[in-house]
Amino acid sequence: MTINLDPNKVWIDGCFDFTHHGHAGAILQARRTVSKEHGKLFCGVHTDADIQHNKGPPVMNSLERYEHTRSNRWCSQVVEAAPYVTDPNWMDTYHCQYVVHGDDITLDANGEDCYKLVKEMGRFKVVKRTYGVSTTEIIHRILTKNSLPPTHTDYYPNIKELSFYSVAEDAVSKHCYVFQSDLSNVLVDGGYTFNIRDCVYVDGDFDLFHMGDIDQLEKLKIVLHPDKRLIVGITTNDYLSTIMTMKERVLSVLSCRYVDAVIIDPNAASLAQCACEKYHIGSAVLKEGGKFSEYLTKDLIVKRVESQRDVYIARNQSKGMSV
Template identity: 40%
Template structure:
């Protein structure tokens, strides 16, 4: 929601944000939320794979996936593909944007130039608060390590060789031991900021879906879009960390419950979330929050509950269970991790560069404070 009151005589304030948005996460969404609150219409420029490779290194997600992920964020009004890495006044003017917004961290070109220097000099730069504890680099680090303090190592990820994973984790841990755990501290304020607080209207058809929603991606987005189209109000259950780990029996989830909830809440197709929903859809889920009319699931097999039962047994018996065909179903959290594993050397080098850059930036910031 914009922080500005509606006035028909006032020219709408158009805000520009640009970035890579690789593995779109709740930190990206929070920056877009803050940017939208500074104006009325949010335009987001997303860099191409080639542009990012030139200045930053390889991306995890392909550009089409990144464009779709940004477009699904509920605070975004327009996505501009293939935006230049160096924030351009010319492109901002083409989009009739009054100013651009970026987080309070440093972004530079390959040669060390400040990407926002021209906009700053023109007085058209605003800053928002960066979300601590998450970044694409940090998430890649978690995948390099594939370990979480509250999970035990069990079986290998499907189709990933254990020796490869072990070697990868060992070399990655030397790069940055801090990436092995989440530093996100959940607060009620953040949940409220991301939540619309919208209730279903009388007569609305309520659709319920559930899942892990780890490393929120376009496969999840397309599924939620199709689920919402089945009714008027979409209620999403997000399973807790212990349940996910017990059911999947590998080092999942990579993101903790509250991180995953925020990613789901930021999606424009979602109306409400059940935090820590039971794995099996029971009568409490179907009636205690809202009366659920449809329970939907993708057309891929679901793992049984710990008691061996079908988690959708009750909605199926009530005749309210629907399967959704998802053209993006082949993109999964495991597939994203496989991309990292497959190109591990390349990502290890990228991590090393990013860590070195972070150290230099921290040292520069300390020097400035001393002066």
Template identity: 40%
Template sequence: MAKRTQETSCSEMTDKKSKQVRVWVDGCFDMVHFGHANAVRQAKQMGDYLLVGVHSDAEVAKHKGPPVYNEEERYKMVRAIKWVDEVVEDAPYVTTLETLDKYDADFCVHGDDITTTADGQDTYHLVKAAERYKECKRTEGVSTTDLVGRMLLMTRTHHQRGSDTTVDKTEIGAIGQGHSARSPWTGVSQFLPTSNKIVQFSEGKEPKPGDKIVYVAGAFDLFNVGHLDFLQKAAAEGDYIIVGIHTDPVVNRYKGSNYPIMNLHERILSVLACRYVSEVVIGAPYSVSADLMNHFKVDTVCHGQTPIMSDVDGKDPYAIPKEQGKFKMLDSGNVLTTQAIIERIIRHRLDYEARNKKKEQKELKILQAMQDKNGN
């Protein structure tokens, strides 16, 4: 009898070890950025299979306000994050035990910030009460609210460095107006990049012998479905995709105004999170040189349908790959651009300003309640 009990115990242990741990993450994922990707990455590390529930436009509008990206764009963007195994569309805003059970998820993961419903209730109170909730670390220095704010103000502070860090007083006034207190979640600090964060996002895989290497370059500012569709097309041209990310001053030269909206390191992480990308070149030169082609053993250089500005010397930045017969124009079939996204924001400026203000006010109330509970 003891032997049978021992055998049963061993069998149970084997089953437990072999059972796939299924993790659930959900959210709006509006203007999908590297902060979202980092939460997804951390959640995937807690299990074997990652399910990501994405809320519909109606749910987002009800509880937070109008989304910048529509639901089809958000579903597509989340599917392209390389740590995601499955996307569940139209996920309920309040995470329930029924939802976890329906998809055979062991537990739910969310960042260590606050998410509430339209009436101010914690959206994870049910799974927390059932002890089927785990937290990951929120990515400091970025939020959808912050990105919307950058576009509403078109400030320069998001990519200033060194002696150039002067801020227009009108910008400070606009930012500070009506904000005697700032939420620690909505009122984000400047993103501070580290080598470790880049390593975490990078695949770290070298091309295999015989791989066809494709090189593309650009700003990839406010990484969106337009970029995504282009990279998917580029990935179909080869086996190993290298993306050159231009520096902030270079982007500013050919984009003008106060572009880029996201600074160099923010753009790098956004691109690295994409499942179609193998490697990035940080601060890639605007012109694709013979040295660059030889160094990375590039077989094909691709560019989309957006206009190509001449380099500072007036020359075509793609002259070398064209001469080598290694240049190809791609049509992704998607006309969405960073400028178009900014125009969406500007068109609905009052709606987004009201959304941001309402969100921060709810967070401040919750923060005050937490402080009162802790006697602070």
């Protein structure tokens, strides 16, 4: 049977554990390899069992990883239970000629390149891997309780990074606004006319940005205020207890399809004067009825890692990270 491959459809696959901004950056770059107007990106996500067999236990379960990937602004469709070793037959099913992956090598349980076959077939495209962030690095910080201070050169995102992650679903057009401290300090212009009266605001630290947070953002945007733009204020009460840097948290939140603007280190006094309804992440009204928000928290995620501490230490050591 002849398979008609569509140049406007592309495949990416992975574990997407934590689904951090490194994953989001790869998804965004993959979306940019196809047409702005007609392109579609299919994100294949592996099962817990496949990940366990090939690299050890994931921190987030399959349902959490499927839904988090689905919430990414540039993902057109999630393909659940995609094989760990990329299978061209699965790509064919969705009419994707190419699979996209970062410029690092992913090995299966036998030490073989997961993309060996598609590379040999000329159906593999490489994008730049995001430096400095990985699931391994995040687990390392949880295990060592080491966090980067705000004085670190990579603690805050730069304008280029903010602009890159602020784009719309087509991966090119402007969408999200980014502000520093208050609405008078614009770092990135968005793709719409900004009016605070057309917005709703929520703040929190969004550390280990997860489906519990995303559930609440979706409820705000889709259920409670479907006619409003959603502004997210990202705070840091104590960097010593915050695992992710401001850069990692901001870029992760920007990649969420429910977000229209971000304020870095919001000034509470200034925001109090704004004429919009305000919420705090984790409040009862946002968590109520949430599929994930009623149980999934940062503390639970940390406990999952700590409960298998020896396993994760051994996995990280195999990748050159000692605790």
